[in-house]
Amino acid sequence: MRQTELFPVPPLDTLALEQHARSRGFTMIAGVDEAGRGPLAGPVVAAAVILPEGLRIPGVDDSKKLSPETRERLFDVIQAQALAIGVGMGSPELIDRINILQATRHxxxxxxxxxxxxxxxxxxxxxxQIDSTLPQKTVKKGDSLSLSIAAASIIAKVTRDRLMRKLDVMYPGYGFAGHKGYGSAAHLAAIRQLGPSPVHRLSFGGVKEHIPCPSS
Known part of the structure; x- marks a missing residue:
């Protein structure tokens, strides 16, 4: 028998960060994540989630690892069981004005x-970090390490995907419902053909090259 079978690696405890914060006296711990930093169109969406102490929600993980159907199902579960959920957005105009990092922090x-x-x-x-007086900790790959952050990643992703489907109806021809604003070949071809829409990020490569020149 191999050593890894004799001594299996224990499963990752995705409540360890929350439990550590509670050991320091904190009681309302919010996980925060975003969706949509990379797309060429649409807002960046952030979510913050406070879960009850000790709550475990089977299946909750980094939203990028989950199927759309699983994300939608878990979105409803999180909505039903969370103590609090907050959502924030950085519009394409804000992204162009202050850059994507600062719009994400906003x-x-x-x-x-x-x-x-x-x-x-x-x-x-x-x-x-964000511009808040609240105690905060940044966590690399936090959406895989913290249940609260993973829950926030699902809320942010599903919220943004639903919005992009609405924008697909408002601005047909770009395929927002499919690629969600990311720079797929079909999306880039649509920008070349139609020009940027009002919800494109005009400072992003793949878009800014196709802004119409003002008439002289």
């Missing part, structure tokens, strides 16, 4: 500010 702060009850500690996916 959306995250908006999501945290929308929480009721108010959190007393924030776990943030990634390496960038």
């Amino acid at each position: 959306a995250m702060l908006e999501a945290v500010s929308a929480l009721s009850p108010r959190p007393d500690f924030i776990l943030i996916d990634g390496i960038t």
Whole structure:
């Protein structure tokens, strides 16, 4: 028998970060994540989620690892069981004005500010903090390490995907419902043919090259 079978690796405890925060006296711990930093169109969407102490939701993981059907199902479960959920957005106009990183921080702060009850500690996916006076910890690959962050990633992803389907109806021809604004070959071809729509990020490569020149 191989050693890995004799001594199996214990499963990752996705509540360890939350439990550590509770051991320091915090009680309302919010996980924060975003969806849509990379697309050429649509907003960046952030979500913040506070889960009850000790709650485990089977299947909740980094939203990128889940099928659309699983994300939709877990979205409803999280909505039903969370103590609080907040959502924030950074519009394409804001992204073009202050850049995608700062627009993401704006959306995250908006999501945290929308929480009721108010959190007393924030776990943030990634390496960038937000402009909040609340104690916070950034976590690389946090959507795979923290249940609260993973729940936020699902809320953000499903919220944004639903919005992109609505934008597909408002701005037909670009295929937003399919690629969700990412730079697929079909999307890039549509931009070349139709020009950018009002919800495209005009500062992004693949879009800015096709902004009509002002008439002289």
